Amino acid sequence: MEVLMRTMFQSLGKNHSMNKLAKRYGLRMGAARFVAGDSIESAINTCRELNAAGKVATLDHLGEFVYTKEEAAESTDMCVQTLHAIAHSNVNSNLSLKMTSLGLDISKELCMDNMRKILEVAKMHGIFVRIDMEDYAHCQQSLDIYKELRKDYDNVGIVIQAYLYRTQQDIKDLNQYQANLRLVKGAYKESPEVAFPAKKDVDENLKEIIKMHLENGNYTAVASHDEAMIDYTKELVKKLNIPKDQFEFQMLYGICVDLQDKLIKEGYKVRVYVPYGVDWFGYFMRRLAERPANVWFVLKNFVK
């Protein structure tokens, strides 16, 4: 049953018509639990609240299904506006973005040009920009873009997904770039030809790549709500004598807030991923797929 629901939500998240429909109706079905509103102002307010609680943030202007140059330019402009808003409001936040939202499905060159515009503004404001990792079909191209940009920019990082078989090799390759990586389990529906189908294998691989990347001396963001993974990281950094400024924990807005607070009390750096914007449907479906028990929120919001 759980596997069926997971597959259903993952497929719904990729459904263009559902995404378009949801855009018109504002945050519904309990999505406000995971999305910090539809405007930059609401996102900045959320950052202020998080900063006041001792946490830092990374803002993501939600945008999926970008198929024209104009849509990619609009998305780029929203990222630039978000960077200005972060700088002018003085909140402590990075920016996260997706290569498809900057036009990767149109051409790699267009996406690179848009990324350079964003990275120039980010550099001017001293803000770090993280490339989110999307489905397997975009993985190699996203990494190629990262590697090219990394030659010119220090303020760019990327995400690596533990569910892919290729991941340990990627960690080895990225060492020469001294890559600042966010390490995650992986959120998309992938075939067993490219990704571990069993959760226990994904968990083991995440542990392994956390260790590899830290031992290589690189900055590591462990992005997981899995308490066992967090405990593993805490023990590992102690054992390897990793300084506190070489790693951080990351969690998604609205998820495991008590655990975030506990880590803050213990003196760890916690960054919260704060998505905002009208294009919330795909993101929301991925959150439901991760934990079908979240469906109760949807049902409660229908009944309300």
Ligand code: FDA
């Ligand atoms: P796991 O799925 O094992 O969950 C552990 C526990 O966490 C659950 O038992 C539950 O208590 C809680 N939990 C997890 N997900 C929940 C949810 N949706 N709602 C409520 N509780 C939940 N993926 C990707 O492919 N590309 C990317 O760029 C990113 N970026 C990213 C940034 C950040 C900051 C985070 C935290 C995660 C991502 N992800 C991602 C998503 C990631 O790949 C993964 O799907 C989720 O983090 C869920 O996996 P966990 O590691 O939390 O463990």
